Amino acid sequence: MDILKNSYLDEELEAVKKQGFLDYRTSQLPTWCPGCGYFGITHAIVQTCNDLQLKKEEVCVVSGIGCAGRYPIFMDVYGFHTVHGRSLPIAAGIKLSREELTVFAVAGDGDALGIGGGHLPHTIRRNVDITLFLFDNSIYGLTKGQTSPTTPLNQATNSHLKGNPDTPLKPVSLALAYGASFVARCYAGDVDGMKDVFRQAITHKGFSFIHIVTPCVTFDKTNITWGRLNGTVEPIEPVHDQTSFESALRLAEIPRLITGIFYQDKKRPSYMEIIRETQS
Amino acid sequence: MADVDIVIEICGSAGDGTISSGEILSRFMSSQGFEIMSFDSYPSEIRGFGKCVAHSRISNKKVLSPGKYTDILIALNNAHAISQLHTLRETGIVIFDNKPPNYLEEDQSIAGWIEPGMISYGIPLLNLSQKASGSARGRNMVALGALAAIFGIDGEQMKSAIHARYAKKNKVVIDSNINSFAEGFTWAQQHVTKVDSYTFGHSKPKPSKEKKAIINGNQAVAQAAIDSGLHLYAGYPITPATKIMEIVSRELPKKGGVMVQTEDEISAIGHVIGAGYAGKRAMTATSGPGFCLMSELANLAVMAEVPAVLVNSQRGGPSTGLPTRNEQSDLNIALFGGSGDSPRIVLAPTSVNECYTCTTLAFYLAEKYQTLVIILLDFFLSNSIRNITTPVPPKANQLNSNVAPTKTALKDYKRYKLTKNGISPRAIPGTPGGMCISTGLEHSEHGHPRYDRNTHPAMTEKRFNKIQGALSEAPKPRWVGPKKNVDIGVIAWGSTAGSAHEAVLNARKEGINVAFMSTVILSPFPVKEIKKFSEACSRILVPELNYTGQFANVLSPHLSRSIERLNMVTGLPISAEDILEKIRDMAR
């Protein structure tokens, strides 16, 4: 049973620590359910921060309410855990005040598409240089299993025992239609895929929209589950033209777990660039 | 020097140049050393020939209120002016067009409505305008010329003021205005036999050397915000606060700042909180309906301890209410709006001058006390124009009031450290070692969510205690009149305070033993001073523009005597005369 000896674990920990990404974590242990997809997302975000060597004091993470809302508590950066649905305006306010900061907005599907859905098109059309991590588990987890804006039609939830009567939104298609300059989808079970997209999103000049499909292991046993999704991920083919809005939209309308960068407009100026050029 | 205190109203249709002639008159009289308080009313409809009134009180004494009764009414449009006659003094004067283009029935001309005791001067406004400018557009200037000639205003100097007003326009515009004015002036000199005793001539004050700014409350707020180092303004158009956004949008980008016209008021306050969190000064301005939308995020500023300055220019409510009318009925929501026990700082300027000083103070306090500061204006204050001594911009030490953590404190940084005065030194993003979590959940000193039985009481108390410091940094309540044995004490707030102050001064002249108090800081509440005042008075009167007596209700637990109230919800500013009448009633 050598393997359980402390010295071995210490060595392992030392090796992990050396990689540096733990620096971006606080000592607070996440309160998420064991098996929740958020662990993997967190891991990919801190690893990306480490890969990009972002200064911790120059990273701001703004969240709303929901299981995803707790995210900033576990990251050792400037975290702002705000109110339900408003992470985008607050994150935008930060970025428009301090351009040197790297600003993340973290929101669940209820947060970003339900209560805060009105802010999405406007933050997108201003092209404020922030990154939105949309943790989409198609359910309200924190309040224990009610229908969300992305819950599939007819799926039974605690607020619709006989099945959801509301047609779900399609986040990637929406972001494209709103005119986002960076649109991607990731799967919480694919850390490498997430890291690749996150890195490009964070370095993108302008608003980056990342739809992350992630299982809620506690309140969704039928739809977005590890069992159903593992192995179904289809990374976007290299031949896809990321500058083509039409191809992106066509891809987005395919109802499968297609991941990667759907669309990117590298030329579009960010909001501050526009303000500086036209308003002063 | 004889007292001059004359209220002039110019009344016409949209397109008659009513407001611009009122502006010229006010500016010119200000340059002549008079005190002015002006107020324009526009039609609330966008199109059509709605009624415009340019109201201006001109005096060689301090002006505290707009004046309820008009002394001189200039009718540029008969129908509108007839509907304005109810505010004309019983001995007032009407200037009207005695040669209208078409024959008017007696009841269609204002001349047919003039009561015995009133005086009317008929001037052929249209004819003279056509003669001078070839069109009807100079009627307003003809009227100003006649006004100047009849009431002892220096015509030559006023002519140069008109010239200056239109200096940027082409020669045709300048000439037609100047010529119309001259035509009216000469005609009146030759044809009008003066039978009234109003005049500005004999009592012209010495023009003061100090530079006067002629601005309204909204302009004062916008200017003060920019002078206070505003970096970000976010807002959504809403009457009567929109002008603040428009001014800021012109001035702020020149200074490297940002104006965001957001999708709604929620986003506006969100942007402000984001900027405040990032260590920059930010503001939003709205009115009642928008204020309601903001209340959840406003509460986040309180809980997460983030600076935010929020202006609410009140209008009539509830709901969409009366967008272009005056009311002071958002006091309750300003003081108590939102969920939970939520302390905030509330300032309510009583004059245009204080719109400036309260705004600079608001930025200072918001940053220092890391909280929400609400500035309560109202429709009247936002739009009332005063000539004020050019305000002194804030000093350098007022431009940065954040209490930053020391190097030692950053070793184990506690964002919400419990301190003696309640202020926890705040590390702004970018500060190495200051990484922490700010949250709208109840939290420990480190910012971690805590719901245990000790944390919430301690943190609630901290949030309430910390803003108490603002009391000693805000202006002390103003006390006018004797300090003891007073029969009637009048306590007022916001734009009502000017009228109350004037009413008290006039009541004292009538021999009534009355005193006045007003306060600009409404939260935390200056209990000590107000208590002292009330103990010096046998009876207390609170006049205010709401139905339930919101301010009186706030006062009442602190006072040992019951409060008599004067509540009005007519949509108009309360006048000194209304309050004086109530004081007389009480004294009887």
Ligand code: SF4
């Ligand atoms: S409830 Fe669902 S989303 Fe929330 S932490 Fe648990 S598994 Fe994750």
